[in-house]
Amino acid sequence: MKDYLVKALAYDGFVRAYAVSATETVAEAQRRHQTWHTASAALGRSMVGGLLLGSTLKGDDKLTVKIQGNGPAGAIIVDSNGHGDVKGYIKNPQISLPLNAAGKIDVRGAVGDQGIFTVIKDLGLKEPFSGQTPIVSGELGEDFTYYLAVSEQVPSAVGLSVLVETDDTIRAAGGFMLQIMPGASEEIIAAIEARLKELPRVSTLIDEGQTPEEILATLMPDAGVEILDTMPVQFHCDCNKDKFATAIITLGAKEIQAMIDEDHGAEAVCSFCGNKYHFDENELAELKKEAIA
Numbered sequence: 001m002k003d004y005l006v007k008a009l010a011y012d013g014f015v016r017a018y019a020v021s022a023t024e025t026v027a028e029a030q031r032r033h034q035t036w037h038t039a040s041a042a043l044g045r046s047m048v049g050g051l052l053l054g055s056t057l058k059g060d061d062k063l064t065v066k067i068q069g070n071g072p073a074g075a076i077i078v079d080s081n082g083h084g085d086v087k088g089y090i091k092n093p094q095i096s097l098p099l100n101a102a103g104k105i106d107v108r109g110a111v112g113d114q115g116i117f118t119v120i121k122d123l124g125l126k127e128p129f130s131g132q133t134p135i136v137s138g139e140l141g142e143d144f145t146y147y148l149a150v151s152e153q154v155p156s157a158v159g160l161s162v163l164v165e166t167d168d169t170i171r172a173a174g175g176f177m178l179q180i181m182p183g184a185s186e187e188i189i190a191a192i193e194a195r196l197k198e199l200p201r202v203s204t205l206i207d208e209g210q211t212p213e214e215i216l217a218t219l220m221p222d223a224g225v226e227i228l229d230t231m232p233v234q235f236h237c238d239c240n241k242d243k244f245a246t247a248i249i250t251l252g253a254k255e256i257q258a259m260i261d262e263d264h265g266a267e268a269v270c271s272f273c274g275n276k277y278h279f280d281e282n283e284l285a286e287l288k289k290e291a292i293a
Ligand SMILES: [Zn+2]
Pocket: 237, 238, 239, 270, 271, 272, 273, 274, 275
């Protein structure tokens, strides 16, 4: 099954619902960053959250989620957009912690339980929108939920889930986001809360073969779920050699000459996708000219 996201309405429009299957998307990030067990789950959950938030944007609008916790994983950064593209970075990919007391992957242990959760939205306006909340859990689903409630004033429930194999690769990944619209009755909220308590993890449902549509139906039976839109999602990095060339130019002529003299070239590595770009001495000489000009 290819990764995709669905957007839906439920309970006569009082609930906006999103669900995504993202196994291959997260698996590609795992391969590119060579993340270990706990880091695989932390980066994967962050990317699923980024996809869900990103799906509320219009096409070319972009979004960055920065999770700066006090745990050993260090900063996690996810970029997504309204087209279903996502890429992610984790400072320390080699984190493999014992399971937590509940027998689950200890994402909080990797992320930390204190720090800052930031969302920056580039909506094509002069100034990007930026919202910030403290990390309240470190398990990430609750942190996305808290961010939406406090920073965007949208009462929500966010579930992010990644099933990791013993060899650190990804078996299943996905999530959901339910947003409660103004005027929703207490009965609706109570019904959703009760269902969330009994629902298995989304990655388990995906592993069992459930589609995003089926996950929403499982989550909200008898809610009249109406699918509005379906969108493929994928790991995508928009880096290219020109971007790194621009970055090298900003280092200045002296620094570029040092790369020529000492290293006889330069290699730039993209921290989001791991792609490598090589600049030989001639190319560096050209960039040096531009730096002087
Ligand atoms: Zn890249």
